[in-house]
Amino acid sequence: MNIVDITRHNEIAVLRPSVRRLDASNALAFKEAVVQRIAAGDRRLVLDLGGVEFIDSSGLGAIVGVLKNLAGSGSLVVCNVKGPVLNLFRLTRMDRVFTIVDGTDEAVARAAA
């Protein structure tokens, strides 16, 4: 099973983790899967967290790792974040680091801009 499903909207890759929990057991695999896509040329990314119920510090670190891998060249927009997960982004002040929007359409538009 792929840890992340990818659908494409023109040059935007929409990444949907196929797991309900991004945690210490799969964070590294998630990061490596996305970094592989970046290496293959996908640099405009939407991370759709609509199916993710729980993220721990390892999962959050992996998402930060993806952003660092883009190294400022490209975009990563996060969307469909469930309330308590969004609360985690706020608590860790990562809401100031990531562009977080409500829905997938808006995220795709922002990633294309």
Next chain:
Amino acid sequence: MSYPETEKEFSIRATVDQVVVAADLLRPCIPASLEDNARYMIELGFVEALNNIVLHGYRDRPPGDIHIRCTRTGDELTLSISDDGERMPGDLLRRAGGEVFNFDPSDLAGLPEGGMGLSLLRAAFDQVSYQSMDGSNRLELRRRLPPR
């Protein structure tokens, strides 16, 4: 009205894929009447505690058992986590405050990818204590519950 008293004990092997099993077993101990964010934080703090034991306490030794006791008395939830792995070094837990989150959001390279777990653990509970004696470690996490 206070919360019904409950007590629950269970054990897991100290491996990373068992942490979710422990989280599933803990969940019924967390009052359903708490708001979603509070429930999430209790589970998160607990998961961070277990991750820390699994990834550091048993890094250089075969996985032992981690024993968990969850008690809810009056208006307090107490999680007691015991293991026989390597003890947590010195004042690591005490020093884990919110500093890790005081990063410059515009400094991409300086963003933390790790080192956040114990700070989240501290943020999730009102009182955190740690004791290590004769090769056994015990972490106690307490959180006050809002009046019902």
